[in-house]
Amino acid sequence: MAVHRRIQLSESSGVTVIGFVDHKILDAGIIQELGEEMFGLVENDGVKSILLDFGNVEFLSSAALNKLIILDKKVKQFRGRLKLCNLRPEIQEVFVITRLNQLFEIKDTVENALASF
Numbered sequence: 001m002a003v004h005r006r007i008q009l010s011e012s013s014g015v016t017v018i019g020f021v022d023h024k025i026l027d028a029g030i031i032q033e034l035g036e037e038m039f040g041l042v043e044n045d046g047v048k049s050i051l052l053d054f055g056n057v058e059f060l061s062s063a064a065l066n067k068l069i070i071l072d073k074k075v076k077q078f079r080g081r082l083k084l085c086n087l088r089p090e091i092q093e094v095f096v097i098t099r100l101n102q103l104f105e106i107k108d109t110v111e112n113a114l115a116s117f
Helices: 028-043 062-077 089-097 110-115
Strands: 007-012 015-020 049-053 081-085 105-107
Touching (some): 015 028, 028 062, 049 062, 062 081
């Protein structure tokens, strides 16, 4: 399995939980690395059930949102499921404004999200 610098992985009941190392996901290099690490889980490691835990994230840029949209497409291409949880209110608001809350299934806690798989 690849080395991950931008994400932390754990597994619960067959669901890969991805936590983010960075509090602010703004830098283009960090976003590129994040995308490669997450895409690799789906494309190379065969991960099909993914929960993105945003509990550690204070801010993310629109470029980071784009990586999430691409990840969602990749997961669906491999017949998997992607869910998000622990979004801070200000990040949740961005998802509502951009209507990404209609694309992604967003839960309030890790426990609720895991229970919904």
